[in-house]
Amino acid sequence: MEAKNILRELAxxxxxxxxxxxxxxxxxxxxxxxxxxxxxxxxYRETLSTFMMLFSVVLGLNIILGYTGYVSFGHAVFFxxxxxxxxxxxxxxxxxxxxxxxxxxxAAMAAAQAIGFIVLRLRGAYFAIATIAVLEAxxxxxxxxxxLGGSEGLQLEASYYTGYSIAGYRGQMSVHYIAYFLLLxxxxxxxxxxxxxxxxxxxxxxxxxxxxxxxxxxxxxNTWKFKTLAYVLSSITPALAGxxxxxxxxxxxxxxxxxxxxxxxxxxxxxxxxxxxxxGTVTGTAIYHTVKTIFLTSFPSxxxxxxxxxxxxxxxxxxxxxxxxxxxxxxxxxxxxx
Amino acid sequence: xxxxxxLIMGGLxxxxxxxxxxxxxxxxxxxxxxVLKVVNLSHGALIALSMYLVYTLSVMYGVPLPVALLASxxxxxxxxxxxxxxxxxRVLGGPELxxxxxxxxxxxxxxxxxxxxxxxxxxxxxxxxHVIEVGHAPIMLVQIIGAIIAVxxxxxxxxxxxxxxxxxxxxxxxxxxxxxxxxxxxxVRVLALSFTLGVLFAVTAGSLLSLAYSFTPETGTKxxxxxxxxxxxxxxxxxxGSLVGGIILGIAEQLTxxxxxxxxxxxxxxxxxxxxxxxxxxxxxxxx
Amino acid sequence: xxxxxxxxxxxxxxxGVKALEGxxxxxxxxxxxxxxxxNGAGKTTLFNVITGYYKPDKGRVELFGRDVTGWPTHKxxxxxxxxTFQIPKxxxxxxxxxxxxxxxxxxxxxxxxQEAAEEAKRILEFLGLDSHAHMxxxxxxxxxxxxxxxxxxxARQPRLLLLDEVLAGLNPSEVAYMLEKIKRAKQEFGLTxxxxxxxxxxxxxxxxxxxxxxxxxxxxEGTPEEIARDPRVIEAYLxxxxxxxxxxxxxxxxxx
Numbered sequence: 001m002e003a004k005n006i007l008r009e010l011a012x013x014x015x016x017x018x019x020x021x022x023x024x025x026x027x028x029x030x031x032x033x034x035x036x037x038x039x040x041x042x043x044y045r046e047t048l049s050t051f052m053m054l055f056s057v058v059l060g061l062n063i064i065l066g067y068t069g070y071v072s073f074g075h076a077v078f079f080x081x082x083x084x085x086x087x088x089x090x091x092x093x094x095x096x097x098x099x100x101x102x103x104x105x106x107a108a109m110a111a112a113q114a115i116g117f118i119v120l121r122l123r124g125a126y127f128a129i130a131t132i133a134v135l136e137a138x139x140x141x142x143x144x145x146x147x148l149g150g151s152e153g154l155q156l157e158a159s160y161y162t163g164y165s166i167a168g169y170r171g172q173m174s175v176h177y178i179a180y181f182l183l184l185x186x187x188x189x190x191x192x193x194x195x196x197x198x199x200x201x202x203x204x205x206x207x208x209x210x211x212x213x214x215x216x217x218x219x220x221x222n223t224w225k226f227k228t229l230a231y232v233l234s235s236i237t238p239a240l241a242g243x244x245x246x247x248x249x250x251x252x253x254x255x256x257x258x259x260x261x262x263x264x265x266x267x268x269x270x271x272x273x274x275x276x277x278x279x280g281t282v283t284g285t286a287i288y289h290t291v292k293t294i295f296l297t298s299f300p301s302x303x304x305x306x307x308x309x310x311x312x313x314x315x316x317x318x319x320x321x322x323x324x325x326x327x328x329x330x331x332x333x334x335x336x337x338x
Numbered sequence: 339x340x341x342x343x344x345l346i347m348g349g350l351x352x353x354x355x356x357x358x359x360x361x362x363x364x365x366x367x368x369x370x371x372x373v374l375k376v377v378n379l380s381h382g383a384l385i386a387l388s389m390y391l392v393y394t395l396s397v398m399y400g401v402p403l404p405v406a407l408l409a410s411x412x413x414x415x416x417x418x419x420x421x422x423x424x425x426x427x428r429v430l431g432g433p434e435l436x437x438x439x440x441x442x443x444x445x446x447x448x449x450x451x452x453x454x455x456x457x458x459x460x461x462x463x464x465x466x467x468h469v470i471e472v473g474h475a476p477i478m479l480v481q482i483i484g485a486i487i488a489v490x491x492x493x494x495x496x497x498x499x500x501x502x503x504x505x506x507x508x509x510x511x512x513x514x515x516x517x518x519x520x521x522x523x524x525x526v527r528v529l530a531l532s533f534t535l536g537v538l539f540a541v542t543a544g545s546l547l548s549l550a551y552s553f554t555p556e557t558g559t560k561x562x563x564x565x566x567x568x569x570x571x572x573x574x575x576x577x578x579g580s581l582v583g584g585i586i587l588g589i590a591e592q593l594t595x596x597x598x599x600x601x602x603x604x605x606x607x608x609x610x611x612x613x614x615x616x617x618x619x620x621x622x623x624x625x626x
Numbered sequence: 627x628x629x630x631x632x633x634x635x636x637x638x639x640x641x642g643v644k645a646l647e648g649x650x651x652x653x654x655x656x657x658x659x660x661x662x663x664x665n666g667a668g669k670t671t672l673f674n675v676i677t678g679y680y681k682p683d684k685g686r687v688e689l690f691g692r693d694v695t696g697w698p699t700h701k702x703x704x705x706x707x708x709x710t711f712q713i714p715k716x717x718x719x720x721x722x723x724x725x726x727x728x729x730x731x732x733x734x735x736x737x738x739x740q741e742a743a744e745e746a747k748r749i750l751e752f753l754g755l756d757s758h759a760h761m762x763x764x765x766x767x768x769x770x771x772x773x774x775x776x777x778x779x780x781a782r783q784p785r786l787l788l789l790d791e792v793l794a795g796l797n798p799s800e801v802a803y804m805l806e807k808i809k810r811a812k813q814e815f816g817l818t819x820x821x822x823x824x825x826x827x828x829x830x831x832x833x834x835x836x837x838x839x840x841x842x843x844x845x846x847e848g849t850p851e852e853i854a855r856d857p858r859v860i861e862a863y864l865x866x867x868x869x870x871x872x873x874x875x876x877x878x879x880x881x882x
Contacts, residue, residue: 002747003740003743003744003746003747004740004743006723006743007739007740007743071434071435071438073438118612118615118616119612119615121616122615122616124434125371125377125434125438126570126615128377128434128438129377129566129611129615130611130612130615132563132566133563133566133567133608133611133612134608134612136559136563136604136608137605137608137609137612140601140602140604140605140608141605143601144599144601144602144605201731201732204727204728204731204732205728205732207717207720207728208717208728208732211716211717211718211719211720212715212716212717212718214679214711214715215711215715215716215717215778217679217698217699217700217703218677218699218703218708218709218711218715219703219708219728219729219732219733219778219782220700220703220704220732220733220782221700221732222698222700222701223700224698260559264442264446267439268439271435271439301453301454302450302454303450304446304447304449304450304453305446305447305450305451305454306450307443307446307450308442308443308444308445308446308447308448308449308450309443309447310443311439311440311442311443311446312424312425312439312440312443312444312447313443314439315429315435315436315437315438315439315440315443316425316428316429316436316440319429319432319433319435319436319439328762331721331760334721334760
């Protein structure tokens with residue numbers, strides 16, 4: 001294949017991705033606006049909010065796990081840091097959710113820089129375990145610090161919400177709607193970040209690190225800088241989602257915010273779709289979320305068992321994920337599926 | 339709060355006792371990691387499972403405790419063999435993430451069954467409250483017996499790995515699986531047996547730990563992280579290193595509980611783990 | 627003629643093992659220097675010191691007249707140094723084309739996407755890899771893997787190329803092919819090359835100068851003819867019968 005043709009196929013692939021991403025965002029936006037005026041859409045608003053919460057973590061995780069190859073097994077730590085930072089600001093200082101989100105994201109990025117300084121010198125399973133330990137350590141600390149509410153968590157008063165309104169809904173009535181649009185904004189940001197990583201020189205460097213860190217260093221890539229930046233970028237959308245969910249649920253709890261389950265769910269979603277692909281994050285999260293919702297409503301007590309079987313199945317049968325598997329099918333698909 | 343020398347002494351002694359059980363649990367993780375290059379993320383769930391097996395038999399069906407313990411350990415053995423072929427064999431030699439995920443999946447299945455059967459309420463197994471004074475520290479007799487069993491099993495493991503034909507085969511496979519196969523070692527069987535042995539140590543430790551503390555299905559996670567910490571402290575595939583690492587962690591945890599508060603205990607383990615990972619990921623003790 | 631690489635009195639040990647003990651050497655622009663020595667002589671360690679994977683315990687490394695001792699690997703690479711690895715380290719789940727492309731992207735050249743893709747094609751054609759361009763690197767056989775290592779290094783358009791046993795494990799016709807490509811690459815790109823090699827006739831044939839390492843020390847240095855006649859070198863290789871044989875063959879073919 002000529003260089004020109006390769007580039008043309010790649011451009012076509014990017015166009016497909018752009019259209020897909022735009023279609024997803026538009027669809028979510030339409031449903032959100034629709035739900036403001038039609039009560040029948042409220043079920044979709046809530047299930048899609050849960051979907052977008054998970055998707056925000058997935059989009060962050062894909063940068064460090066998918067593109068850089070570092071298995072962050074405790075990625076919900078940034079969801080927790082975001083949630084707790086925002087809650088402290090709202091609870092003690094009455095800060096509004098928008099500012100709280102921004103500060104939460106900055107706090108998570110600073111934390112990622114600091115945690116990364118420790119854990120990013122480890123590779124493979126050692127890195128994975130260290131990230132679990134970091135998550136557990138945060139949970140233990142948070143459950144023991146009174147300022148952060150200990151194991152009871154911190155809870156916002158109803159009066160905190162009086163200033164919020166959207167399309168005629170006021171106070172606590174408006175929260176579910178506003179949260180939906182904030183989550184949509186977070187997901188949009190996450191998708192843009194992933195597109196940037198996928199197409200940039202920076203992303204090419206991350207892929208090289210994933211494939212072989214020594215060889216990446218030998219071709220002139222500052223691996224330490226690259227992977228630290230990847231880790232910092234990967235913390236943003238999880239932290240934003242954490243802040244939004246803390247505000248939406250009006251409470252933060254150690255187990256729910258520094259949650260190993262959320263970490264694992266995001267790993268499953270990334271792997272199911274295909275790590276290190278943009279389309280895979282959407283595919284994986286959508287499938288996982290749908291299956292989980294069906295099973296949780298039909299067989300609530302069996303969900304852990306079903307989780308377990310799903311994970312083992314992916315690992316043994318489809319470790320490269322759906323999009324990853326399709327990309328191996330032909331050279332053409334490899335160019336077309338980003 | 340005044341911390342008296344007696345309290346410190348008590349913390350030390352109970353740290354050694356409980357730490358030897360942690361060490362045995364870690365040995366289970368360590369052997370699988372060292373021989374199969376698989377970090378067994380079902381480790382904690384298996385420990386929890388063994389606790390509930392002992393509970394079911396001895397509390398719900400009134401089976402004598404020693405029999406319940408043996409039955410639990412035997413079940414672990416059978417489960418280990420089945421788990422190897424179902425969840426481990428196919429992901430060997432693949433990407434690291436595949437084995438992490440498949441063993442984690444196995445762990446979730448166990449956890450789901452435990453949640454389904456027992457719910458999240460903490461359970462305890464009533465045991466003899468007979469207490470022995472060790473250097474002014476009152477220690478329960480069952481715990482002492484448990485620690486002795488743990489040390490005996492760890493020493494047994496050492497002898498098995500370094501003094502028998504099986505041990506030689508295991509070490510040959512660790513060094514070079516292909517060459518071992520050419521020399522007539524049944525590599526798959528060695529791998530399966532090593533995995534089973536690892537599970538066996540985990541459930542033995544879990545069964546004994548069930549007598550010391552109350553537990554829920556989630557309890558396993560804590561012991562799993564303890565085991566990681568100890569493996570990192572003691573070095574991979576090193577039985578005596580695991581035992582010493584376990585005792586260090588046990589003492590650190592118990593002293594923290596005495597001096598600060600019980601709920602900070604696990605944090606000490608994570609801090610040790612992080613510091614060790616940074617400073618010396620190959621462990622304090624070189625491989626024997 | 628300017629000095630590309632100067633190694634001065636370099637020491638490096640691991641635990642109790644002394645891998646390098648006071649090694650010095652100078653490589654001038656445009657030359658091919660062969661680095662030989664029995665296994666465990668410290669050749670790859672020297673490469674790792676030059677490229678910044680290891681920091682020397684003592685001594686200096688100078689590249690293009692700058693002291694780079696203790697610099698990180700990527701900064702040394704950015705000066706225009708490329709290397710291959712003894713055990714090839716391709717990016718396994720990227721295609722052959724993508725392997726070369728990423729290397730081009732991180733070279734000092736500023737190329738558009740189109741130019742980079744065309745350059746990648748050109749290098750793959752140069753090394754006869756174009757028909758494998760869209761295979762995953764993990765699917766290549768040893769010979770092609772070695773070519774990919776060389777392709778990825780050349781893609782950087784380096785000034786200094788360090789080759790770590792690129793001929794090992796190749797059959798005679800593949801060895802001849804690689805030698806031809808190395809010679810042509812040297813002419814086309816104006817390269818300076820240091821090569822570690824065990825395939826003795828090849829290195830004797832291609833190198834302008836040879837440095838012999840033995841047990842972490844420089845045993846001898848000279849033209850291939852001088853080295854082949856040096857009794858100390860032959861003695862050092864006697865510990866390694868296969869290579870000693872190669873040496874004797876070389877000597878006898880000289881006499882004829």
